[in-house]
Amino acid sequence: MITITLLGTGSPMPSPDRAGPATLISAGEGAAAEHYLVDAGRGVLMRLAAVGLGAPNLSAVLLTHLHSDHITDLNDVITTRWVMTFEPTPLTIVGPVGTRQVVDHIVASLEPDIGYRIDHHEDLAYGFTNIDVIEVETGEIDLGGAVKVSCAPTDHKPVHPTVAFRFDHGGASIVAAGDTVPCAGLDDLCAGANALVHTVIRKDIIANVPMQRLQDTLDYHSSPEEAAQTATRGGVDTLVYTHYVPPIPTGGDGADWKALGAEHFAGTIELGDDLHRIEVKGS
Numbered sequence: 001m002i003t004i005t006l007l008g009t010g011s012p013m014p015s016p017d018r019a020g021p022a023t024l025i026s027a028g029e030g031a032a033a034e035h036y037l038v039d040a041g042r043g044v045l046m047r048l049a050a051v052g053l054g055a056p057n058l059s060a061v062l063l064t065h066l067h068s069d070h071i072t073d074l075n076d077v078i079t080t081r082w083v084m085t086f087e088p089t090p091l092t093i094v095g096p097v098g099t100r101q102v103v104d105h106i107v108a109s110l111e112p113d114i115g116y117r118i119d120h121h122e123d124l125a126y127g128f129t130n131i132d133v134i135e136v137e138t139g140e141i142d143l144g145g146a147v148k149v150s151c152a153p154t155d156h157k158p159v160h161p162t163v164a165f166r167f168d169h170g171g172a173s174i175v176a177a178g179d180t181v182p183c184a185g186l187d188d189l190c191a192g193a194n195a196l197v198h199t200v201i202r203k204d205i206i207a208n209v210p211m212q213r214l215q216d217t218l219d220y221h222s223s224p225e226e227a228a229q230t231a232t233r234g235g236v237d238t239l240v241y242t243h244y245v246p247p248i249p250t251g252g253d254g255a256d257w258k259a260l261g262a263e264h265f266a267g268t269i270e271l272g273d274d275l276h277r278i279e280v281k282g283s
């Protein structure tokens with residue numbers, strides 16, 4: 001079994017109730033548990049704390065793309081990983097080409113802080129945490145765990161490159177897609193998976209907002225209908241919506257979002273507030 005926890009269901013628009021884009025994929029039990037963080041949006045460590053986990057528990061951080069809303073709190077993950085572990089604990093960050101440069105710049109911005117902490121805490125004298133950046137395009141990613149992780153390119157142009165990730169464990173499989181329009185790469189990754197987590201925007205609503213900057217977002221995201229069509233082509237059982245634009249009212253059932261998807265997908269559609277959890281068993 002693999003579990004999905006929607007840590008942050010928000011979008012670039014700050015919301016008092018929805019953290020930025022972040023999804024936790026967990027598999028295994030006890031000391032053998034593995035936790036993969038997909039994207040690191042605003043408030044991710046607050047939400048991770050709410051499920052009893054912290055930066056030291058992460059097996060790896062995987063970035064779908066380098067849009068700011070998906071990496072806002074990567075700096076927090078990096079620093080907190082370092083100061084909350086008591087021995088050198090490398091952090092693996094996986095992402096599309098360009099990730100290394102972004103991580104290098106984040107670490108450069110943290111240089112004063114890193115210096116303060118090393119100067120002040122003798123037990124941090126071993127230095128800053130190692131960050132192992134793995135830039136990926138397609139195929140299997142060797143992260144050394146029991147969960148098989150793979151990726152494929154998605155289409156969020158002009159944001160490029162972008163990737164989606166697939167997690168296979170114990171006969172269950174989950175695909176976590178970031179922002180993308182329907183594309184062959186995502187279709188290939190979804191084939192035979194049990195669940196698909198997909199970011200969505202309501203094009204039927206946004207199309208009526210007379211603001212060019214919002215109109216611009218229509219051509220590089222999927223609507224609930226398009227995500228449902230992707231889920232159907234992939235033959236998945238469960239489709240999970242996240243990254244709601246505009247935000248779903250907190251505590252709402254999102255019935256209108258589900259109804260749009262149900263016209264194109266016969267399986268189960270899940271959505272919810274931050275910390276909504278879905279257990280995915282193999283078929």
Ligand SMILES: [Zn+2]
Nearest residue numbers: 065067156179
């Ligand atoms: Zn994006």
Ligand SMILES: [Zn+2]
Nearest residue numbers: 021067069179
């Ligand atoms: Zn986004």
